Each structure stands twice: as C-alpha cells, then as structure tokens.
Amino acid sequence: MALASTKEAIGAVTQMLQTKLTAKTSVSVSIGRPEASAGAIGEGAKLNLFLYEVAFDGHLRNFSLDEGQPPPLWMALHYLITAFDSGRDSDSIDAHKLLGRGLAALQELNFMKPNPASLADAPLVSNPEPLKVTFDSADVELLSKIMQGADEKYRVSAAFQVRPVMLMPDALPSYAPAVLSVGPPATPGVVVLPSMGPRLESLDPEKFEAGQTLTLTGQDIGSVNEVCVGGSCFPPVLVNGDVTATVPLGTALSPGSYPVTAVRILPSGRRFSSNALLGHLLPTLATAAHGPLTAAGPRLHGDLTLTGNRLGGPQDGIFIGFYKDGACALMLEATGVAAQNTLAVTVTPEQALDPAIYFIILRVNGEQAIHSPSVDWT
DSSP states (O other): OOGGGGGGHHHHHHHHHHHHHHHHHSSEEEESOHHHHHTOOSOOSEEEEEEEEEEEOGGGTTOOSSTTSOOOEEEEEEEEEEEEOTTSOSSSHHHHHHHHHHHHHHHHHSEEOOOTTOSTTGGGTTOSSOEEEEEEOOOHHHHHHHTOSTTOOOOOOEEEEEEEEEEOOOOOOOOOOOOOOOSSOOOOOOOOOOOSSOEEEEEEOSEEETTOEEEEEEESOTTOOEEEETTEEEOOEEETTEEEEEOOTTOOOOSEEEEEEEEEEOTTSOEEEOOOEEEEEEOEEEEEEEOOOEEETTEEEEEEEEEEESOOOTTSOEEEEEEETTEEEEEEEEOOOTTOSEEEEEEOGGGOBOSEEEEEEEEETTEEOSOOOEEEEO
C-alpha cells in the first residue's frame, strides 16, 4: 500500500470529481468559489465545484488499519456544485438544466473507485473503501453563509459529500519485541453446543510459524480427514485423542489471521466442517543485515535486507521497524516478493538514523515476527 501519498488525497478527490463530471456532462468543470468562476470570461457554459468544508468522519474516527496502532485521519469532504450558462448566469433556465445534468452525473458516480494505473489517483489507491457520493441539504441558510460578502452573489447550488477519504500521517507505531514467555496455559477458549460432527475447543499454539505443528482438542474429532488453515488444508495425525497437523514451510499462505477448522469428508463427498478457531500465522524473520552506509551529517542511511520464511508477498501489508531504547525510531513500508523469503528497504537521507544497535521488528498483515534480530547501524 502506498500510504505516503495519501496526504494528497483531498486534492485527488477534487481532481477525480472534475475529470468524471467533465466526461459525463461534456462541459468544462472549474474549481473554486462560485463568484470567482462566474468572473471567468470566454469559458462558455460550465459547472463549478467548491470545497466548502472538510470534516472528520465520525463513523471511522477510531478505525485503524493495523490493530493497536494510531488510526489514520478519515475525512468527509463537502462540496457545492453550481451551474453557469454561456453568459455566466447561474439563475437562467439553461443554467438550471445544466445543474440537473450535473446532479444526475453525481448520482451515477455514487461509488467511485480510483484507477491504479493513474498517477492522479495514486493518493486514493490505498483507500480501503470506495468513495461514496451522497447529497446534503443546501438550504438558504447554508448558501447565504458561504456566499456572503460585498463581492459575493447568492447563487443556487446543490451540496454533496464524498467519504471516507483516508489521510495517513507520518506517525511512528508503538511496536515492541514479541513476548517469548507466558504464564499458566489458558483455558479452552471456545464453548459450543453439542451437535453432530467435529467440535473444536482449543488450538495450541494460537500463534504459529510455517513448519510448526498445531494441536487441536475437542469432541468427535477422531475421524477428521483434514485440518484447514484458511483455504489451505493439511493431513491430520491422531495423537492421544487430539488431532495434530503441520503447516508446511512451503505453504502458499501469507502471514495473517485465519480460521482453523477440522473437516470430516462424508462418503458422499460432502465436507462437514467444525466450528472455527482463530489462528495467527507469523512471519519467520531469520536475519537482518545492512549494506554500505552513507553519512548524512552525524546520521547514517542505506539499505537493509531481511531473510526468512513467510515474510509477505507483493499484495501484503508489510512494515519494518527500527527499535531502540524502548521506542520505535523509524518505521518503513516494504514490498514483498512471491517467494516470501526476502525483504529489502532503503533508509533515505531524510530518514537517516543515529549510529546505534537497533532491533528489527517485522509485522506482516498485522502479525509480528517473534524473532527481532539486531543490526549494528554503524
């Protein structure tokens, strides 16, 4: 996800609206205060968009992309759309006709999705939801407040909003190395009503790496044929009434949270699945090493390479943190490879770090690697 470019998302929304309205109405669309647009000469009939309010989206205020980390800014953008005829009049019949065409075009847009191949839409590609266009009430009181002043003229307009628009600030996450020891074992976490078929009660461990063996306990699980983690299924082994299964090192799964189920295949071929327990496949970080470092004043910058297993692929959300003295000094976003066995990031001159020993923290799709190797950044 190209989160850094989301800071320009407000302008990108305005540009997207301008482009799509122009294509649907076949008239030019200007941006700015209605009175300024009315003063432009020689443009002919046109529509004008005016962003008059930038509000915080209350429905998503506390929604974070990475659980436990600060949420991004979720915005609702409020616009006025005003129509002008060829004589720059907004109160004529031709202007009213054009306003109706503009409103119909907005209604057709409804859910707007950015084009990943468009540079103009790049700040919106990471938006987790399509942009929804909804109409607001543009009563006399609202328009009078916006269009007051000696140089302003009351012009009939319609109001609408676009949400949710995500802006991701440059905030360092509150990551920390994983806890390697725990207290007494937890009690079984899932209680189900008796029923036909396998019923799971516990999964051990709940957080696991590729190559690790999972143990499932429950009732009626002695005759299951598969243990499934997400959409990948593995052969089970019955041990002392419990079922075990090994997630192979070469699994195609990416790190993340998955439902773990036990499946019995009936003679008819029908699959009878148990209730699901939540399992967490962790990335396995083996080594971290930097290349030649370059000085930027007293600080250093350069490349960092990580190796391991299940480090995340091209479509995964991958974050690498440099941890020192009880805090995360730098967080970088990485792009994985299909083999998921290596990662590379660059610390730019603007992000240069003080010479020190840093612990490297890797999180993929919200799951953190247990091992945090150290790097001597000197």
